[in-house]
Amino acid sequence: MVNLTTNIGNLELKNPVMTASGTFGFGTEYLDFIDLSLLGGIVVKGITPKPRQGNPYPRMAETASGMLNAVGLQNKGVDYFIEHIYPEISHYGTEIIVNINGGSVEEYCEVAEKLNELDKIRAIELNISCPNVKQGGMLFGTHCPSAMAVTKAVRGAFSKTLIVKLSPNVTSIAEFAKAVEDNGADSISLINTLLGMAIDAKTRRPLLSTVTGGLSGPAIKPVALRMVWQVYNSVKIPVIGMGGIMNATDAIEFILAGASAIQIGTANFINPAVSVEIVNGIKTYLEQNKLESVAQLIGALEC
Amino acid sequence: MGNFSYGSSGIENYALVFITLRPTLIAQMKKLVENFKVNTVKQLNKEFFVLGLQSEKQLPEILPGQFVQVKIEGSAKTFLRRPISVYDVDFMNRTLWLLVKIAGEGTKQLSRLHPGEHLNIIYPLGNSFSLNVKGKVLLIGGGTGVAPLLFLGKYLKSTHNITPDFLLGYRSKELVIEPEKFETTGNVFITTEDGSLGHKGFVTQHPLLYDDTKKYDAIFTCGPEVMMKAIANYAKAKNIVCEVSLENLMGCGIGACLCCVVDTVDEGNVNTCTEGPVFNIQRLKW
Numbered sequence: 001m002v003n004l005t006t007n008i009g010n011l012e013l014k015n016p017v018m019t020a021s022g023t024f025g026f027g028t029e030y031l032d033f034i035d036l037s038l039l040g041g042i043v044v045k046g047i048t049p050k051p052r053q054g055n056p057y058p059r060m061a062e063t064a065s066g067m068l069n070a071v072g073l074q075n076k077g078v079d080y081f082i083e084h085i086y087p088e089i090s091h092y093g094t095e096i097i098v099n100i101n102g103g104s105v106e107e108y109c110e111v112a113e114k115l116n117e118l119d120k121i122r123a124i125e126l127n128i129s130c131p132n133v134k135q136g137g138m139l140f141g142t143h144c145p146s147a148m149a150v151t152k153a154v155r156g157a158f159s160k161t162l163i164v165k166l167s168p169n170v171t172s173i174a175e176f177a178k179a180v181e182d183n184g185a186d187s188i189s190l191i192n193t194l195l196g197m198a199i200d201a202k203t204r205r206p207l208l209s210t211v212t213g214g215l216s217g218p219a220i221k222p223v224a225l226r227m228v229w230q231v232y233n234s235v236k237i238p239v240i241g242m243g244g245i246m247n248a249t250d251a252i253e254f255i256l257a258g259a260s261a262i263q264i265g266t267a268n269f270i271n272p273a274v275s276v277e278i279v280n281g282i283k284t285y286l287e288q289n290k291l292e293s294v295a296q297l298i299g300a301l302e303c
Numbered sequence: 304m305g306n307f308s309y310g311s312s313g314i315e316n317y318a319l320v321f322i323t324l325r326p327t328l329i330a331q332m333k334k335l336v337e338n339f340k341v342n343t344v345k346q347l348n349k350e351f352f353v354l355g356l357q358s359e360k361q362l363p364e365i366l367p368g369q370f371v372q373v374k375i376e377g378s379a380k381t382f383l384r385r386p387i388s389v390y391d392v393d394f395m396n397r398t399l400w401l402l403v404k405i406a407g408e409g410t411k412q413l414s415r416l417h418p419g420e421h422l423n424i425i426y427p428l429g430n431s432f433s434l435n436v437k438g439k440v441l442l443i444g445g446g447t448g449v450a451p452l453l454f455l456g457k458y459l460k461s462t463h464n465i466t467p468d469f470l471l472g473y474r475s476k477e478l479v480i481e482p483e484k485f486e487t488t489g490n491v492f493i494t495t496e497d498g499s500l501g502h503k504g505f506v507t508q509h510p511l512l513y514d515d516t517k518k519y520d521a522i523f524t525c526g527p528e529v530m531m532k533a534i535a536n537y538a539k540a541k542n543i544v545c546e547v548s549l550e551n552l553m554g555c556g557i558g559a560c561l562c563c564v565v566d567t568v569d570e571g572n573v574n575t576c577t578e579g580p581v582f583n584i585q586r587l588k589w
Contacts, residue, residue, distance in 0.1 A: 022560070022561075023555075023559060023560065024559055025558060025559040029555075029557050029558045029559040030557075030559070032333050032334040032335075033334070033336060045561075053571045053572050054561065054564070054572055056566075057551065057552075057563075057564050057565065057566075057572075058551075058552055058562075059561070059562045059564065060552050060553075060554050060560070060562035060563075061552075062381070062382055062383050063382070064379050064380055064382075065379045065382055066382055067382060067383060067554060069554065069560065069562060071560070071561045071562065074561050074564070074572055217382055218382075268555070268559065269383060269384070269554050269555035269556075269559070269560055270374065270382070270383065270384060271336075272336065272425065272555075272557065273336065
């Protein structure tokens with residue numbers, strides 16, 4: 001019997017597989033396909049203090065081995081989440097982690113404070129890396145003093161596990177990792193999408209209404225692996241790796257690079273049962289390699 | 304929900320349309336992922352082909368207007384699934400048909416499938432056209448948009464005893480899609496842009512729409528957005544109930560990615576994949 005549990009700060013997950021924010025709705029969208037209680041956790045769609053309509057259509061463009069999106073944090077706001085969504089999803093039998101967003105430090109704190117009151121929410125993911133909003137988002141995640149300030153403030157507003165989601169659109173990701181660790185983060189998740197764009201040569205127009213958007217999918221996996229490895233070697237807190245994971249082998253590569261847990265994103269769109277398949281695949285890998293636990297694999301890369 | 308306006312149509316009209324036409328039950332149907340066997344790949348002309356897909360199991364309920372998400376195998380260029388409307392269903396023989404237009408790399412790959420190969424699909428997805436319709440019904444399709452209308456026409460004929468009128472628009476005679484299937488289902492009127500068959504011009508220019516003896520109770524349409532917008536304006540002016548089936552770009556098809564949104568008067572951006580693809584025109588900010 002292999003031990004799949006893994007720890008993210010004080011939070012123990014039954015296995016290292018989570019679903020990434022913005023790719024899994026609130027979990028309800030996947031109930032027809034999988035038993036959600038088999039997952040380590042679900043990171044739900046990003047929440048803001050007030051409802052947001054998001055960006056105009058078109059918001060998506062397929063690219064080689066991936067896709068661009070420019071959704072722009074469409075959501076019904078934190079109060080709607082607490083009143084209508086939380087009661088429905090808090091009994092799924094898996095950790096529900098809320099991805100939080102804001103246009104200012106105060107807005108991030110407002111969301112964090114409200115979520116701190118919810119018993120079944122034992123962790124939040126502070127999103128300072130959304131590339132598709134004009135205010136907040138990546139502006140915090142690509143300016144180190146801002147990243148430090150928002151982490152410190154949210155740390156003060158939220159007493160449970162605080163995960164900070166980093167942007168890959170920086171020169172030195174390790175610098176940001178250390179900065180948020182020093183300011184109270186319990187864990188770091190990475191990478192959010194890479195800023196990209198796509199053009200229609202026929203019409204000579206961009207394919208996204210916002211011109212630029214966030215690139216995800218296997219196209220970004222080598223960049224993500226590199227960054228997870230660099231961050232793992234720079235901080236002491238656990239790292240959650242993501243970026244183009246399509247199967248269990250991809251997930252194991254991230255764990256070897258130093259991830260204590262991983263998130264499945266875009267792959268959910270193509271195979272809605274992929275997250276559970278990856279849980280099973282990791283188990284099989286451990287058994288075949290005569291390993292007793294996931295912990296033995298974390299950062300086990302031999303260079 | 305707040306800051307929206309119902310525009311000139313008026314909330315009363317909007318509500319009435321939904322009470323009279325919207326089925327009370329847009330079934331919360333379970334979505335399935337399944338490998339279908341490719342039975343037939345029928346090339347109709349240089350742009351369109353029909354895939355006949357058979358399931359090993361009994362098919363679930365599938366309604367006219369619903370779609371499937373088809374997995375495209377084996378190319379880095381075609382990463383996401385492709386949403387395709389259900390063209391026809393034979394529940395007895397566990398078979399469904401998809402009408403596909405060769406538009407890019409993904410649909411080109413689908414056209415190269417051979418009988419006996421398998422195709423992975425997620426289905427049934429989305430809502431349906433309003434199926435409690437009564438009276439005279441006009442189905443207007445453009446190009447590949449005729450697909451859900453055949454299924455709808457067959458459904459109305461077999462379950463409601465309604466013989467619909469089809470108004471189908473194509474660029475030219477060579478691109479007309481399986482005319483016999485439509486002719487056995489309803490009265491068919493054709494337009495071609497080059498005049499090689501039927502009335503010359505666009506569907507919106509067909510005399511049928513200006514024949515005052517016709518008095519349609521409902522119009523259902525699917526095709527290029529510019530065509531559907533013109534139909535929507537026509538229906539509004541004539542005060543005819545009208546539903547459109549949208550073909551927005553989709554990431555997931557199951558309501559998770561929020562990429563396929565359309566702007567509505569009551570809720571702002573909503574998912575085309577779960578709230579649609581069929582919308583009453585009164586709900587859209589067109």
